[in-house]
Amino acid sequence: MFFVPVYILILAFTIVIDYVAGILIENADSKKKKLYLIVSLISNIGILAVFKYYNFFVDNINDVFVLSGVNFQFAFLKILLPIGLSFHTFQAMSYTIEVYRGNQKAERHFGIYALYVMFFPQLVAGPIERPQNMLHQFHIKHKFDFDLVRSGLNLMFWGFFKKMVIADRLTLFVDPVFANPVKYGGLPILFGMVFFAFQIYCDFSGYSDIAIGAARIMGFKLMTNFNFPFISKNITEFWRKWHISLSTWFNDYLFNPLVIKTRNWHKLGVCFALISTLLISGLWHGAGWNFVIFGGLHGIAMTYEFLTKKIRKSISKALPDWIYGNISIVLTFMFACFAWIFFRAKSLKMAWAYIKRIPGLSTFKSYHSFNLATMYDNNISYIDLSIAIIGIFALFIGEYLLRKKPYIDEHFKVIISNLKPVFYFIALVFFILTAVFNDGKQFIYFQF
């Protein structure tokens, strides 16, 4: 989460290790291949373990010591989490694994391999690329392409819109409620929960759009990272559309191998693989029990969906499509919002305090009138609320149009191409007058 210049050595260390490991794996026999892969994986995971998880584990072990009366405490490390560590470590690991599997040739050019790990648009928060998609692009000469520049800029603008207009505006409603949930009643708690879903989506997918757009300007194609997960009909579909580069990473390198290993356990093996993958995925996001529970909840939901697939299919046949589909979307969204409480809360205790304030679970503090001043005490205005709601509407329209035709320019061929400058003008004015410039927050996923 922090940029400390000397931490560049960590990156240099993993680059050298994985670069050498890649070449050695390619040239070695099958026994040594595995050894080199293990060395590479241990180096990468070891760095993650030290910088991200050491204090978490020590904290828990110390707690166990206290409970069992052992008079010993491990010391905590006074280190900062390097920015984007989880992302570039995973990207580096995917390289050695793919070389090991024979899907990718080892990269001989050290500079190109280093560029693969450090490619600036996606270095700090993804998308977590695969060598098959990226490495060959660094060997091609890229010429200036006006259409790519234009479409890259369009995508970057959309990303900035999502981040600065929607996500940063929603922060005003989310931050105070999660910081002190006990202080707030029903409506702000509900707003906080729902708005956080949109905030984190706009924040992270906004960053991905900026990264993909910036790479596109230079002629590089990065993988799609989001596919508007809010209209998913179940959690399994949700994860196919949310942070795609991470979920496919876990799918390829953890879930599938686990399913294969436990294939004799039949359904139990799949359930085990699902729960384990999602628990580790939760832990990937942060070193805390709240993240473990976040992952665990999703794991349980996906296991449930796996086990009830047939029953759900028969229900869906009995009901009209639009009813079943819409109910599924709403339920999936509600579940995702609930699980995000654990993701957003600072700790498990805070998450529980938040959940207790959800109307119905605990006291529902009703309001006689919809008055922001009594609901919040941090100068949130109706203009903030209006911008947030207009922004969310714009998000739905924008994402819908981009799903139909991914290049913004294409939509003008359908309407009137002469309207294009007018559209850009209105969009720019709207952006200037509604984006949060003054008190913008850093991207949420930078902390991972």
Add this chain to the structure above:
Amino acid sequence: MASNLFIFNSKIDMKRKEIVHYVIVLVMFLFFLKLVEKTLDYFIRFDYNKKPGCAASGTINADVLIQGASRVAFGMNTSILHKKTGLSCYNLGLPNSYIDESLALLEIYLKNNKKPKYLFLEVSANYFDFNQTVFHSFLFVPYMEDELITSIVRRNDFLLYTLHYFPLFKYSIYNGESISQFCSGLSRRLKNTSAYDSAFGYKPMTCEWDGKFDAFKEKNPNGISYKLDESKMKSFIQYMDLIKKYNIKLFLYEAPILKEALPYFKNHDSIANVITKIASEYNVTYVSFANLPMNSNRLYFVNSMHTCATGSDTFTEIFYDTYSDWFRKLKPGF
């Protein structure tokens, strides 16, 4: 050969046309952005909920103007002063502000109204305090064509100063406040309401003792010392120079402070001496109301620094008595 040349020339023509097309679009973009900016400038000036809007309306034209921070805005009942003197009086106090904002506000006022005969400036120690850093830049965004205001914004908010060179971008950083001001201004403009309210700019604090002083005492049992900010003192000199330029009769005063709070402001007297020294250099009188008998009574106060509505009325009467000779000079026989 000739056909190749033709293709080459037509390609250059195409490129040229494309470039011309983009330049025209860009110029139009900039023009329309400027147009939107000017529209915002225009309507925000009608936001009379904010003091700069009132000052820019050009309808105040007060004989007696009173400036300062919250201790003026909530502490000087200008309607009483108006009744007692028969002069038009206006309270231009801006809550939670310091000298730079008063200077900018005065500039707007003087550019749009006839100059006041008397100007009273409330100067408290915290007015020049180093730790007082809240500058409400968004209030002055529409007025940045003025050189003095631009220079004040420059030293207080360099980002806004930089952005004001790009069309419409001056409204980007405080867009929430600006939209709110625009809506208010638009509504005022359509309803054609006046900037001159019946309270003459005064906003009484009707609430009771807020307990802030008790919390302050607990937190700072040994009191605090204000640190004079060099930059704010320079602004003060700039303010005095502006008054001199317009040839306005200026009076400096210090509003009432709760008596039991005075020992907690350790360097109160030394700061008062600095102000007195500057005042005498400009041949301006400085009166401190920090030791009035009413200051012993908490009932007149909301907290140690702010009088409540009753306290403000009482103080305004005392204020009138103090300067009555000067007021009579303007309106003999009243």
